[in-house]
Amino acid sequence: MFVEIRIHGRGGQGAVTAANLLVTAALFEGKYGQAFPFFGAERRGAPVLAFARISDKPIRIHSEIKEPDMVVVFDPSLFEIVDVLAGLKPGGKILVNSPEPIEVKGSYEVYYVDATRIALELKLVVAGWALINTPMLGAMAKVLGNISIDSVVKAIKTNWSGKLGEINAVAAERAFKSVRKIT
Amino acid sequence: MFVEIRIHGRGGQGAVTAANLLVTAALFEGKYGQAFPFFGAERRGAPVLAFARISDKPIRIHSEIKEPDMVVVFDPSLFEIVDVLAGLKPGGKILVNSPEPIEVKGSYEVYYVDATRIALELKLVVAGWALINTPMLGAMAKVLGNISIDSVVKAIKTNWSGKLGEINAVAAERAFKSVRKIT
Amino acid sequence: MSDLIKIKDNILPLSVTSEAAMGKTGSWRTFKPVIDYSKCINCYLCWLYCPFSVISKSEEGVVIDYEYCKGCGVCANVCPVKAIAFVPER
Amino acid sequence: MSDLIKIKDNILPLSVTSEAAMGKTGSWRTFKPVIDYSKCINCYLCWLYCPFSVISKSEEGVVIDYEYCKGCGVCANVCPVKAIAFVPER
Amino acid sequence: MSVLTLTGNYAVAWAVKRARVQVVAAYPITPQTTIVEKISQMVENGEMNAKLIRVESEHSALAATFGAAIGGARAFTATASHGLLYMHEVLWWTAGARVPVVMAVVTRAIGPPWNIWTDHSDIMDQRDTGWIISMAEDNQEAFDLTLQAFRITEDDDVNLPMIVGLDAFILSHTYAPVDVLEQEDVDKWLPPRKQLYVIDSENRYSMGNIAYPKDYMLMRYDIERAMERAKKIIEKVDREYGEYFGRSYGGLIECYKCSDAKYLVALMGAWAGDAKEAVDKLRENGYNVGIMRVRFIRPLAVEKILEYASGKKGVLVMDRSISFGSAGPLFIEISSVLSMNGKPPAMKGVLAGIGGVDVGYRDIMDIISKFVDEVEERGWFVKRQEWFFSHKR
Amino acid sequence: MSVLTLTGNYAVAWAVKRARVQVVAAYPITPQTTIVEKISQMVENGEMNAKLIRVESEHSALAATFGAAIGGARAFTATASHGLLYMHEVLWWTAGARVPVVMAVVTRAIGPPWNIWTDHSDIMDQRDTGWIISMAEDNQEAFDLTLQAFRITEDDDVNLPMIVGLDAFILSHTYAPVDVLEQEDVDKWLPPRKQLYVIDSENRYSMGNIAYPKDYMLMRYDIERAMERAKKIIEKVDREYGEYFGRSYGGLIECYKCSDAKYLVALMGAWAGDAKEAVDKLRENGYNVGIMRVRFIRPLAVEKILEYASGKKGVLVMDRSISFGSAGPLFIEISSVLSMNGKPPAMKGVLAGIGGVDVGYRDIMDIISKFVDEVEERGWFVKRQEWFFSHKR
Amino acid sequence: MSLNLRKEPDIKYVRPGDAACPGCPEAMGLRYLGMALGDKAILVVPAGCSSVIQGIIPKNSYHFPTVNIVFAAGASTAAGLAAAYEMLGKDAVVVVWAGDGGTSDIGFASLSGAAERNDNIIYICVDNEAYMNTGIQRSSLTPYGAWTTTTWKGKREHKKDLPLIMVSHRVPYVATASVAYPHDFIAKLKKAASIRGFKYIHLHAPCPVGWKFDADKTVEVAKLAVETGMWILFEYHNGVLRISPPSRPYMNKEKRKPVREYIKLQDRFRNLRDEDLVELEKRIDETWNWYMMLEQWTSREQKTLE
Amino acid sequence: MSLNLRKEPDIKYVRPGDAACPGCPEAMGLRYLGMALGDKAILVVPAGCSSVIQGIIPKNSYHFPTVNIVFAAGASTAAGLAAAYEMLGKDAVVVVWAGDGGTSDIGFASLSGAAERNDNIIYICVDNEAYMNTGIQRSSLTPYGAWTTTTWKGKREHKKDLPLIMVSHRVPYVATASVAYPHDFIAKLKKAASIRGFKYIHLHAPCPVGWKFDADKTVEVAKLAVETGMWILFEYHNGVLRISPPSRPYMNKEKRKPVREYIKLQDRFRNLRDEDLVELEKRIDETWNWYMMLEQWTSREQKTLE
Ligand SMILES: Cc1ncc(C[n+]2csc(CCOP(=O)(O)OP(=O)(O)O)c2C)c(N)n1
Ligand SMILES: Cc1ncc(C[n+]2csc(CCOP(=O)(O)OP(=O)(O)O)c2C)c(N)n1
Ligand code: SF4
Ligand code: SF4
Ligand code: SF4
């Protein structure tokens, strides 16, 4: 098993944190992982990229991910301004934060989850922004299929202690459950 | 012709200037030369060294002079505190600033000149110090034997213009005439 | 690369003044400033303070260039008559 | 070289406090300070100001260490009773 | 054993904490900053008993670190790129004083133009200074190497400062699992601070006043002797670390499938992982290649390079920086060593990945196979510079 | 023609005046200081129409010089040792910006301990930076090279900054006859300031903002292309200078009795004069040796070194500095080039004269004859480091 | 000198599509710089947000000719540029645009040197009170109590009083300014450009990212700094210091708004304890006293000299 | 704090046979440093005459443990040393002994940084008003009109008012001193050593070689600097500035000796024109006014705060 993932988000949405927690969760499953940003001038609101690799063998390579197996989109408006599908392998997966199914051309498996609503419901909001990284993480685990929600929760709780950890865990769980495949 | 000279003086006495002017004078005679200090912590009053090479061919070497053909002593008291004869070639020349003949052991040609008196007579004094570099220069030229007093005077006048040049030239001339060999 | 500045066949670390040095920054926006011209008194404070010079003065008053407006909200904040609304993009 | 400071066989850029770090600096002197003890009032100003700590206090009063005295003349200059003469070395 | 998901920078910060560093002085620069941020947090939280000096420049960062070290404390700093250049003078001073100090360098390109991505110009630029200089391949090694650095630098036979290098972003900001050793285990392995001399009220030396030429030259000679001894100590510390904690990296040079190979690739840093992948794939295609991963550019593993390269048909050197007007610095060093071979192998210096250009294993496969094909076809040759501009994918 | 008795430093100052330099910014450091003192005098006397910026550090010295140069003025600075290290960052910046600047470096040892005498560590330490780096053999060459430097750096094919190196004291403070060319002759030979670009109100570029990896790499590549072209320009300028003024030095490398020699000695700087003396004497004793005086360490004369060394039995390299943990930098460079030879000659790197240790022609005779004897006796070998501590005389 | 907004031309000195964060005070400040000096200004930019705001080569959002330069060398590079222009007879105003870190920390020797030499430049310190470009680390101009990523519990030392230090350099012109008061800033810039020799302007520039306030509040926060007395606008010229009009009301301590109003908008002060607030208030009073005393004394001095 | 010369021990902190020039004020100052701090002082010495005075390795004329350091890094090296001693519980007073160049020019960022961080060190600027060790080049502390080898016709700018600038740093302790007033200097050193945090002492040190006066006149010239008002002795502690006793008489301008008396002993001023003298005198008055104003104001402030 060797999966390469690219996450499209906006500066301030926590795409890198999500990738990082995904790796930690994979770790709890005895897997290996790697998470990294494309580090440029990351400005609040500006489109940003994060990457993750999950594997059952130690990962040696460090180069960029140019042909991901899966693409995650934190903000559907990004479809209009960046080429989110660039390099995505044929048959690859797409996970979008969206309240409703969206249409994507090409032979991909498309999933959606309403991460924003989950975050708002749980009052995961800072400065008017919904914190969608943990729900998106939960959804990612589900779509990947080989990372349990328990490991995701554990990873979240190593990152945030106390109340905050709890709420984020709930967010991830809700998303894990509510993510849907568009058929 | 290739002569190597070492000058012993005290910080502030102008040994390097004397060496430099000797080279300039040699230049006027169609010769080549090189003059340099031993550059350490040169403090006023402390014993210092300067060197000169005179040759009728261009001088390529730049290393220290360890076995001089001639040693010049600006201050006879230096005999007591430094080994002024170190490395001096057998048969080499010694020129001392002294009012009277001095005794030096070994097979050397010894010369003396009363540079201090010449300087004092000409009021070449700064801060209580007699400026003996030009009289010593005149004497050096004489002892070397192959640099004319005219070239020495010319060299002095390229260095100091006007009155100061005149007086220093006179100082050199007087020393040129009054230097004596001790036999 | 073909865009890089070359002088006498040298590729130099130079750039020239230009719009969109970081692309169309309108895409960064999550909130959008919308001017209610009926309220506007043409004081030009929004024009003065907009950090990104995306407000222009025109015959009709101030105009926001949404291609580049980053949606920071400074204009809305400084408007003395609250003529600028700040609405979510989506 | 044998004098250089070695620790565990390493030659280090260290030095230790010592007299004569530049040799016997008395040789630099062209003038010599000479105390006229008959005039001296033991005010110790010469001791205080000598830049090189070559004046000591002893039973008999201030004493100059000529091995190291550089002959600067500061002592003579500060002596309130002009008890220090400054005479040419030779 | 506690494995955490850490960036390379956090791995370094953890190692610094585990080493019980007492004084840290540092200045922010991308991509190093998160090391010091993390340390700052640990210190302010009370997790780490150290003084953090938030200096006003890198020149001061290393000077303060040096000051702390010469005063007897275990001291650490970290920087990158222009920061490293700005403190360059103090690197010379620290090594000349023979004071152990450990510094992390997150390798980054030098401007102009500004560029924050990885490039080895900064670290290679320090290779004359008398510092031991190493590069990690991954986050775990960044952690291990940082710990080892204290043992190496403070060894009686060494007493030289050391740089632990890690590539910008591809290590520094990449999260990966890192085995963060337990404090008690580290305490057993790493003794408290040792150094040749200290300056304090009890040790009334002066360090660094003027020396005349001959004495000075002897001191410089002595630095070189320590460098020579450091080779053994580096090997030893790596070996012992392995015995203790189960991870060793091959000392000065890691030989990856190099013994039986006909061709070798020499390189440093994080792209070695991609290169290993490339080698494995190439071997499947019949290319008999191995990797000589230079972990330490100083001291240079002259003997090992000669040994590993002996009998090889070709050696390819991949540099992530260039010494303008000559060639890649690693190429220069390796070819200099291989000139000691009666008949040097075919050689090529490839310049790639400069200023953070991404180089993947497929790129490296292309680079290697091209070299091998050329040698097989044209026979022996040496090419000092070939620029590889990444293209496809 | 007016021959004056000048120190090496004054010779440089005169050349700067003759080149009609417009802005000088510098900071004192022994043994460089007298260059700037002299320039200061010339400027204050009204002999020279320039602005002198008496900066507060070397970092600022080169920054101000760079500022003046990018603004369109012919600009000069000078430094040594720690001063050079302190401005190291700005060297990289200046070269990266492709702005012509000329700097004199009076080579001096690096501390600790403090030591003011000659040593090439400082200048060699700059060899990655993208500067053209040269060393003079005597005061006349210091003058000529400084003048040439303006032509070289401002050539359309180059536009890189350049260092003119001269040895501390043995050139900088040694008086010797120097032919100071007349202003009108120099004016005919050296055109007014030229450069690729200027920043001012009419030229509204920004220099140096961020570039992404691939673009950045292309710019670095372009510096290397300019370095490569600089080789030709250096040869050309030296040749033309010879045609004009009657003095040429052999361009990148001076070959002194090297064509018919069986053994070569490679070195840089003032001791080349002593080495020539040694070679003449050794030839009388049947040692068939010649000298390859490296005038430019950057760009490195790869082709010429290969050419001159081809067919030689042995090449001895004398370094006046060491890259700790490897070898003398000149040795590293030359052996790297000679590895391109199918079968490299016997080689030895001798480390001598470090920190100003005096090395006379008799010492050099010993060093050379020992090498030749060893090769004749033992056959081919390569020895990276042999330390020569001057002894007798 | 007053500004007629209606008549001001619409030239964009930071062209739309730049890389600054939403609400950026540095972009705002650059806009005013352009309004004040127009095409005469040549920028020297040491590392900092203002190097990044330009965007990516081969494009550049600045309409100013710009020399980017290493972090420590803003003032000295400008000194060289100014010397070149003088020698070549080129007409230009050389302006250093540097952050608080580039000014008060790594570049401070270079700045102080240029001040002492009286180099003919305008040096502008754009003070957002931390190293923003590298992600919000403490600088010597970070105020007491503020969180940064190198002072997690709040900085323990007070903001260096750099304007006072620059006045102590006794240079021709020193002024403070704020992005909330563009008229004042622009007038000061124009005055500075008319003076030969060394000019220093310290621009207070609240940064939403580093101070953790909402991006729309840049002007609001900057105004509060002045209204609470945390930031004092003044001008020092020909040896006379004068508190500038926007700050004059607050010479009267009673008129100053409570510091808490300023603090509470900024999450960087979230850990501020009560005793820290007292310490901050004490410092504000002391600082006011310094400047008011200087105004009194220098204007009296001026009179006696006349 | 008064000094009883009779009882002072005879310890030599600069051992005879050092490398200083005859009449050297730096050696003199170091002697007083030893008298004040004894074996507790650890010296940090950036490049300058004081690096050379030590003599040649393996000997050293200093009785202080000494760390020689690169020119720009006096304060930061000391900060590191002090941190180490604190962590290790070692008792010592870390003292930077730096020239005017090392302090006010190349090392100024490092000094200002240590001041702002309030590092626990004593920083002493030994001010001989030029780069002496490299042969008398101009520094920012060279006075107006003085010849140096980089200002052949006399410096065109005034001496940077560094003590004022350090006071403006608002650190715990700032003082000026003079080699002619050892009692005053020693008392200030002892006071500084008793204070935690950053302490700055600026020691005026007339140099016979660089100022071109006879070597016996070091103390005489130093005294004249105070008596003419060219140099003002003061102490700034806990926010209160006070002119020190030796200088107090000269608060009254009438009491000051004519500057010409000071100038005429020094050949470095040989080219001083009459108008230059006027300029110098004007500066003296201005400077006095600054410090007297500060004394007045800070002591008043202090009272209102109590
Ligand atoms: C020598 C050097 N050290 C560190 C850096 C990294 N660096 C770039 S910008 C910056 C912070 C700038 O802070 P400031 O001057 O306050 O400007 P701001 O980013 O806040 O606008 C730092 C530390 C650098 N470029 N060069
Ligand atoms: C980086 C650097 N630049 C220059 C020098 C050369 N240098 C050594 S001492 C000195 C002058 C010192 O002047 P100052 O600080 O006033 O001390 P002083 O010699 O007058 O006691 C200079 C310029 C150096 N050692 N290092
Ligand atoms: S939201 Fe911001 S960028 Fe957009 S117009 Fe208003 S002030 Fe300008
Ligand atoms: S600030 Fe408000 S009132 Fe003024 S011009 Fe803008 S929209 Fe109109
Ligand atoms: S002459 Fe100078 S050195 Fe000698 S005792 Fe007097 S003050 Fe001391």
Ligand code: SF4
């Ligand atoms: S200064 Fe004069 S009176 Fe005083 S102790 Fe010395 S010699 Fe005696």
Ligand code: SF4
């Ligand atoms: S961090 Fe602050 S100062 Fe920097 S670009 Fe963003 S808003 Fe502007």
Ligand code: SF4
């Ligand atoms: S030059 Fe002046 S300060 Fe330096 S050692 Fe000589 S007398 Fe002392």
Ligand SMILES: [Mg+2]
């Ligand atoms: Mg800032």
Ligand SMILES: [Mg+2]
């Ligand atoms: Mg000085």
